[in-house]
Amino acid sequence: MxxxxxxxxxxxxxxxxxxxxxxxxxxxxxxxxxxxxxxxxxxxxxxxxxxxxxxxKTVYDELKSLPNAEISAYASIAGQDDYKEAVKKVCFQGNDPEGYMRVVASPGGSGAIKLAMWNYTNPGDVILTSDWYWSPYGTIGEEAGRSVANYRLFNEQGKFNIESFKEKFKDIIDKQGNIFTIINSPGHNPTGYSVSDSEWDEILDFAKDVAKDESKKIVLFIDVAYIDFVKNDVESRKFFKKFGNLPANILTIVGFSMSKGFTAYGMRMGAAIGISSSEDIIEEFYFSLMHSCRANWSNCNRGAMAILSSLVSDKEKxxxxxxxxxxxxxxxxxxxxxxxxxxxxxxxxxxxxxxxxxxxxxxxxxxxxxxxxxxxxxxxxxxxxxxxxxxxxxxxxxxxxxxxxxxxxxxxx
Ligand SMILES: Cc1ncc(COP(=O)(O)O)c(C=O)c1O
CATH class of the missing domain: 3.90.1150.10 (Aspartate Aminotransferase, domain 1)
Structure with missing residues (x-):
């Protein structure tokens, strides 16, 4: 051999x-x-x-105007405080869901996926996503001994296939007791599909129904990497409100990325935003993810964080x-x-x-x-x-x- x-x-x-x-x-x-x-x-x-x-230009002018020390110094493990606030502002743009929320900085949206998957699935677990999906979900899972199962994304009418979603979701949660599902919307890679507000209602009504059994744990990972390139910035963010006041055994994690919205692909900056009706669950989220940051990459790109904080704090810019x-x-x-x-x-x-x-x-x-x-x-x-x-x-x-x-x-x- x-x-x-x-x-x-x-x-x-x-x-x-x-x-x-x-x-x-x-x-x-x-x-x-x-x-x-x-x-x-x-x-x-x-x-x-x-x-x-x-x-x-607005992004790179900002980078070049930063003092060297603001690029060079170590950042806080979970991200600079002003960056964490800026992430919420640009991501939700006033549509913040009600409840407890904490942000952990990550190297791009990929880092947020890694942090969430690692901390909310057990070895051998099956992760649920649609049959058309961004292949790194599989790679990130596989690296950690997790695998991916799929539901059919589209029904006969070319709409979100809620029936197939429910069937696979039930299969997995009945076996595992927990589920981690990734929904990449709006502007899904590779199809360009965006889940509509009424489809989100159907997904969440179903999740709430399953969550009535308090032994079940549901994690919804919402990958919004393309949200800044959706036709209507305001309309496309209204769905965030729906993640407020969910039962404590449903945790929402939004995967934020600066790659597309700020043409910052190589600067590797993103964040995982945890949303829960339970303060304790959200503190647990913060400390578990922060532990992974330390264990994997320590801190993130301080200069990239400073760009976002600075743009967001100055209305004109x-x-x-x-x-x-x-x-x-x-x-x-x-x-x-x-x-x-x-x-x-x-x-x-x-x-x-x-x-x-x-x-x-x-x-x-x-x-x-x-x-x-x-x-x-x-x-x-x-x-x-x-x-x-x-x-x-x-x-x-x-x-x-x-x-x-x-x-x-x-x-x-
Ligand atoms: C579906 C999806 N999610 C997340 C990302 C995150 O990318 P990055 O790690 O560069 O922020 C990408 C980038 O191609 C993507 O296509």
Missing amino acids: KLSMVANHARWPRENDIIFNLSERAQSAEKKFGKDEVINATIGALMDDDGKLITM YDEYKNEKDKYKDMLVKRAEAFVEGAKDANLEILPYRDGFFVSIPCENPRQVCEELTKENIYLVPLKMGLRFAVCAVSEEKCSKAPKIIKEVLDRI
């Missing part, structure tokens, strides 16, 4: 990240054929029409940031509309898109289809059940013409 030095739990298939791999191939194609000839829809970041990364962000949001909305329209015209089936960076196309053999598409100079990401097209990274013009080409390729294989 081949020598292996890593511990048993650390043996994984030797695979490079397929997204980065395809993105590199797209970049080589751009060099060979010219940028106009290539559609690179693999990247999960906002790119301008020339394919360059968008970085918000914050308004300026919002104007800048909204300009990019409008650009994103136009691109997504162009893709959805293009798909309609070309008769290409796509999943119900509402908001966010991505649109998904259901299909058989996604890897083969992706490979075939590269021959047409279109680069997409293959998922288990289809393809992901990043409208965030592709010009409106290309978003409009891509569906027809995708449809032709699908029809010929």
Whole structure:
């Protein structure tokens, strides 16, 4: 047998990240054929029409104006106090749920997922999320000996499949006594679906019903990584109010990220926000998560925290940031509309898109289809059940013409 030095739990298939791999191939194609000839829809970041990364001026001017010590010094383990307050302000924007709340800083939204999953599931537990899902949920779980089970995200009408959600939820909680479920909304990655307010009511009514059995423990992890790129900033936040006054055996954790909303992907800043009707449960949340911070990464990026605190504390600066962000949001909305329209015209089936960076196309053999598409100079990401097209990274013009080409390729294989 081949020598292996890593511990048993650390043996994984030797695979490079397929997204980065395809993105590199797209970049080589751009060099060979010219940028106009290539559609690179693999990247999960906002790119301008020339394919360059968008970085918000208001954010980076703020970073560059910080005193060195404000970037260099260690931060508090659970995050700077003013940052924790700023997170609540930008995340809820006045729609704070009633109850007790505490914030723990994390390296990006990924860090918040890691903190929550580790502290609210037991080894061997099954985590519930939808069948279309961001694959790092599985990776983060797997690393810690947890696995993922899925419900069907959509019903026949293309709405949230509450029946499938309930069935899987019951299965898991009956076996485990506890459940940790991740809902990524609004602007779900990879489909762009957003759970509507009435669908949230159905989810929460059901959870409250299950919670009548006080031996059951329910954790709802709400991943809002894309919330700043939803069409209506105000409407999209009203659902937060619904997490107030829930029974103490339902804990809500909101996963906040600065990556998209502040074009701060590489600065690695986010937070887990715990919400409970019980003060004791929320103190427990804070200290358990803080212990994990110390055990994993110690403290987070102090400069990135200072950017958020500073923008939020100065109305003029914050308004300026919002104007800048909204300009990019409008650009994103136009691109997504162009893709959805293009798909309609070309008769290409796509999943119900509402908001966010991505649109998904259901299909058989996604890897083969992706490979075939590269021959047409279109680069997409293959998922288990289809393809992901990043409208965030592709010009409106290309978003409009891509569906027809995708449809032709699908029809010929
Ligand atoms: C669904 C989802 N959740 C969370 C994140 C968090 O990202 P980060 O760790 O960069 O903040 C992402 C980023 O791609 C995402 O797509």
